[in-house]
Amino acid sequence: MTRPHPPRLANRRQLVLALAALGLGGLPGLGRAAAPAMPPEVARELPEARLVGQGRLRYFGLHIYDAELWAGPGFQAGEGEPGRQPLALVLRYARSLDGVKIAERSIEEMRGIGPFSAEQSASWLAFMREAFPDVKDGDRLTGLLRPGEGAAFTFNGSPRASLRDADFARLFFGIWLAPASSQPKLRRSLLGLDR
Missing domain, CATH: 1.20.5 (Single alpha-helices involved in coiled-coils or other helix-helix interfaces)
Known part of the structure; x- marks a missing residue:
């Protein structure tokens, strides 16, 4: 029974x-994780921005950073390569990393997005070595894409560096947003394609 x-x-x-x-x-x-608050540097640059998507980068299981993509109300994820619409990419680091290593890795990733000359590589690498500081857990590095102009970067909300070079901006933001990204799952999450 x-x-x-x-x-x-x-x-x-x-x-x-x-x-x-x-x-x-x-x-x-x-x-899903709760939507993060809009960082002040994003509010200054893109006052009507909305969170398009967010995701986490892990490398061999280690949590490297959380990424957020902010863009204006007319942002269309499927409009080709990055660089046509203003946006902000926020990286919230979960561990300490050397700024020079971040710059070097960025150049490697940019090579996977599209071709560029040795002169561009040297110039961009020098710029990023200056622009990207050493980071630690809790630090926030924000890239602001300005279509047709270039990119600007802030660190923990304070202006850090800018570069008037549309090719650099397209390839740099392409690391996360281009179809050729080495992190397709993170790309889909950032572009809100997994909803």
Whole structure:
């Protein structure tokens, strides 16, 4: 003779089934991470920006940074290469990294997005070595894409450097946003394509 389940156990099973049916996405805090607040540097540059998407970069299981893509209301994820629409890419670091290494890795990643000359490489690398400081857990580096002009960077909300070079901007932001990105899952998350 089987004994009926105690009411508490039956309620627990119903809860588990209900959560599974909802896919956990319908309950606050269980599905997606809460939307971050708009950083002040983004509000200054793009006052009507909205969060397009966000994602986390892991390297061999290590949490490197969380990324956020902010853009104006007319932003269209499918409009070709980055560089046609103003946007802000915010990286919130989860560990200490050397700024020079960040610059060197950026040049490597840019090579995967599109071709550029040895002169451009040397010039851009020198710029990024100056622009990108050493970072630690909790630091925020924001790239501001200015279509047809170039890019500007802030560190923890303070202006850091800018470069008037549309080719640099297109290739740099392409690291995260171009179809040839080495991190396609992060790209899809940033562009809001996984919703």
